[in-house]
Amino acid sequence: MPHPRTKSAPAAAPQATLPDREAFTALLGRKGLRVTGQRLAIYDAALAIPDHFTAEDLLDKARAIDDSVSRATVYRALPIMVEAGVIREVDVGRDHKYYIANRDVGGVKIQLVCLDCDKIIEAAAPPIMDWYGKALCAKHNMEPATQRLQVTAHCLGCDRKIAAIRAKAK
Ligand SMILES: [Zn+2]
Structure with missing residues (x-):
């Protein structure tokens, strides 16, 4: 494209x-x-x-x-x-x-956040997101400050981790 x-x-x-x-x-x-x-x-x-x-x-x-x-x-x-x-x-x-x-x-971050445990993974977003954020800002006469995308998820087999976290908290 x-x-x-x-x-x-x-x-x-x-x-x-x-x-x-x-x-x-x-x-x-x-x-x-x-x-x-x-x-x-x-x-x-x-x-x-x-x-x-x-x-x-x-x-x-x-x-x-x-x-x-x-x-x-x-x-x-x-x-x-x-x-x-x-x-x-x-x-x-x-x-x-x-x-x-x-x-x-610099660069746009994607955060992958598990809804069940403490896992947060942060990765660089593809350049298209940076471009899109800037384009959207330009359209609305704004200047980008920070950009972030957050994806919530469940990591597979996480229920065992929850049990471990709860046991640790006791
Ligand atoms: Zn998890």
């Missing part, structure tokens, strides 16, 4: 949001917070987790680096890391939030 292009000028380059320790420590400073070993352990832990994580997952990982990290410090660090562009929030319609390190910026 033809690949029409929008006539509008290219969108302004997105701000760099690669995980940046400097951005994180600078933001801590601007908020009047000290750069402590615990806060750097939380930063390192967040970048060491390859997939989506919850605040509790991050606490476990950060404690493996520095066992003096407290739950309160993790919960306070999360919004600062989001603001600094180190991590981003992933809303999958659950009562608890998920986060993922901003390893790759």
Whole structure:
């Protein structure tokens, strides 16, 4: 099929949001917070987790680096890391939030979310989605900021995973 292009000028380059320790420590400073070993352990832990994580997952990982990290410090660090562009929030319609390190910026993401367990798979969407988002924006005199497609699913054999999760929660 033809690949029409929008006539509008290219969108302004997105701000760099690669995980940046400097951005994180600078933001801590601007908020009047000290750069402590615990806060750097939380930063390192967040970048060491390859997939989506919850605040509790991050606490476990950060404690493996520095066992003096407290739950309160993790919960306070999360919004600062989001603001600094180190991590981003992933809303999958659950009562608890998920986060993922901003390893790759740009491009449209597809999230595959299991409705039964904690599995979230994130993949790059085909270029047609990027084009379509831009074309739709141009049509309505808008400029794209972020694009995401979320597919909910049931992973096969998931009922066993639910049982395991429930047993773990007890
Ligand atoms: Zn599942």
